[in-house]
Amino acid sequence: MSEVGSRAALPASLVLVGAGKMGGALLEGWLADGLPGAHAAVIDPNPAPAMVALCERHGVALNPAEPGEPEALVLAVKPQGLDAAAAAVAALAGPGTLVVSVLAGKTIANLKDRLPRARAVVRAMPNLPASIRRGATGAAASLETSEAQRRTAHALLSGVGLVEWLDSEDLIDAVTAVSGSGPAYVFLLAEALAAAGVAAGLPAEVADRLARQTVAGAGELLGQSAEEPGTLRQNVTSPGGTTAAALGVLMAGDGLAPLMRDAVAAAKARAEELAG
The missing domain is CATH 3.40.50.720 (NAD(P)-binding Rossmann-like Domain)
Structure with missing residues (x-):
C-alpha cells in the first residue's frame, strides 16, 4: 500500500x-x-x-x-x-x-x-x-x-x-514462531557470533562490536536488496574460501537449518498451548 x-x-x-x-x-x-x-x-x-x-x-x-x-x-x-x-x-x-x-x-x-x-x-x-x-x-x-x-x-x-x-x-501461531519470536533468534546469533570471536582470540568488546554491526548491516542489506537471501549468501561466498569453510559447518545435515526448523516448531507448539 x-x-x-x-x-x-x-x-x-x-x-x-x-x-x-x-x-x-x-x-x-x-x-x-x-x-x-x-x-x-x-x-x-x-x-x-x-x-x-x-x-x-x-x-x-x-x-x-x-x-x-x-x-x-x-x-x-x-x-x-x-x-x-x-x-x-x-x-x-x-x-x-x-x-x-x-x-x-x-x-x-x-x-x-x-x-x-x-x-x-x-x-x-x-x-x-x-x-x-x-x-x-x-x-x-x-x-x-x-x-x-x-x-x-x-x-x-x-x-x-x-x-x-x-x-x-x-x-x-506460525507467524508467532517465525517473526514474533524471530528477533530473539537474531539477537542470539549476534551473541553466538561474538562469543565465537572471543574463542578465536578477539577481545570481547571488539568481538561484540563486530558481531553487532555484521548482523545489523547484513539485515539492512537484506531489507534493501531485491535479491533472494540465498543469492546474497552465494554472492559473499567464494569457492574454497573462508566463508565456504564456515558454511560447510552451518549447512551440514545437523547444522543451522534443522535447528531452526526445530526451534520454530517448538515456538509454534507453545503458541498453540498458550492460545485462549
Whole structure:
C-alpha cells in the first residue's frame, strides 16, 4: 500500500486501548503517517510520561470521560489485561467498529466473547522492531470484516512496518514462531557470533562490536536488496574460501537449518498451548 493510500485509509476516529511500548509505537506511526491527533484518543490508566507528552504535543485525548463509539478500536494491552480492558471499553465496540488486536494468544473468538457487539475483528501479531517502525506483522480478519475495514487495518498496522495478511487465523501461531519470536533468534546469533570471536582470540568488546554491526548491516542489506537471501549468501561466498569453510559447518545435515526448523516448531507448539 502506498503512503498516500495508507494515509487515506486511516480511520476518521480511533481509540487506542493500552499505551505501552507496542501501543506507543503504533500511535507514533499513525501520527507520522498523517492521522490528526484530534481524531484519536488513548485509554491507559497509567500512561508513561513520554506518552502523556506525546498526546499533549499532538492533541490526542488521553483517558477522555466519554470517547464515543470510534471507527476503529485498537487493543494493545497485555494479554492478561484483556478481561479488565474489555469490560471498560466493550460499549465502544459497536457493530460498525473495526477492532484491531495485537494481543498475543487471544483469538478472534476470545475477542468477540468479550466485545459482544463487535463484528469486524482483526487479530495481528507484530514483533519487537515495530518499536522502530521496522516490524513484521501477520494479520487475520473475521469473516464480517469488509474490504474497506481491511484497508483501514492495513493502514494502522503498516504504520510500524510490513504487514502480511493470512488466509486463516490458524496461521497466526506460525507467524508467532517465525517473526514474533524471530528477533530473539537474531539477537542470539549476534551473541553466538561474538562469543565465537572471543574463542578465536578477539577481545570481547571488539568481538561484540563486530558481531553487532555484521548482523545489523547484513539485515539492512537484506531489507534493501531485491535479491533472494540465498543469492546474497552465494554472492559473499567464494569457492574454497573462508566463508565456504564456515558454511560447510552451518549447512551440514545437523547444522543451522534443522535447528531452526526445530526451534520454530517448538515456538509454534507453545503458541498453540498458550492460545485462549
